Amino acid sequence: MFKRIITLLFLTAFICCGCGKKEEIPVANDLNDIIKRDNIVVGIKTDTYPFGFYDQKGHIVGYDAALAKLIARGIVGSEKKVKFVPVTASDRIMKLYSGDIDMIIATMSVTPQRKEILDFSNAYYVAGQALLVRSNSKITSLKDLNKKQAIIVFGSTSERSLRSAVPYVQIRGYKTYPDAFRALKEGKADAIVSDDTILLGLALKDKSVKLLPKRYTKEPYAVAFRKGPESKDLIRAVNQVIEIETKNGNLKKLQKNFGIK
Numbered sequence: 001m002f003k004r005i006i007t008l009l010f011l012t013a014f015i016c017c018g019c020g021k022k023e024e025i026p027v028a029n030d031l032n033d034i035i036k037r038d039n040i041v042v043g044i045k046t047d048t049y050p051f052g053f054y055d056q057k058g059h060i061v062g063y064d065a066a067l068a069k070l071i072a073r074g075i076v077g078s079e080k081k082v083k084f085v086p087v088t089a090s091d092r093i094m095k096l097y098s099g100d101i102d103m104i105i106a107t108m109s110v111t112p113q114r115k116e117i118l119d120f121s122n123a124y125y126v127a128g129q130a131l132l133v134r135s136n137s138k139i140t141s142l143k144d145l146n147k148k149q150a151i152i153v154f155g156s157t158s159e160r161s162l163r164s165a166v167p168y169v170q171i172r173g174y175k176t177y178p179d180a181f182r183a184l185k186e187g188k189a190d191a192i193v194s195d196d197t198i199l200l201g202l203a204l205k206d207k208s209v210k211l212l213p214k215r216y217t218k219e220p221y222a223v224a225f226r227k228g229p230e231s232k233d234l235i236r237a238v239n240q241v242i243e244i245e246t247k248n249g250n251l252k253k254l255q256k257n258f259g260i261k
């Protein structure tokens, strides 16, 4: 009996302190929690050059990472007080709602469907969907993909736009952008449909592929938060940083440095 009580107490304590969770960082529900914890935890891409990727030293860098540092400086006073948690297009929303991260800064476009489940900051960059094809390809536009194979990355906006623009396209999904790029180069499909800046990043210095000139959508990138009133102050603080860093020209400078404007 005594043994059973001890086991029960131990189990209750284990569940209550959330010891089963991998992260020791306490979940921040709002701006006050973040200020108390004294850092921000950001979901960031590592497969999406030049927005989020690993540099040679193994640090996560890129335009989104740089913006995250500016937000940390604005909210908790130092660019160093940011922790990056790698996310992909398909797991970023799940990681936000599981409390692993405070916000997503990961080439994430604002769309009406996403606004149903997420809150967004103001846009900090605008991309547009385009096609990446092999350089000897006869494909010149989205319509040419009818009854052909097109590559998308799971969880990204291109699947929806592709299906509505080209009803008979066959879609092949991949988990990461490098996987998608490899598949295109290996001839597994006729094109990748994604944001121009991401495609340009993949195609850089690779003459075996070309980015077609037409843009099919506007993709406003914004910081994403859990939907609800507790995100309001945090969004206001992030918007303030975006506004300041736009006005003082820092975001433009970063865009130039990362070759995206």
Ligand code: GLU
Pocket: 089, 106, 107, 108, 109, 153, 155, 156, 157, 158, 194, 195, 198, 219
């Ligand atoms: N901006 C698009 C999106 O939010 C594509 C880039 C991405 O996969 O994150 O889905």
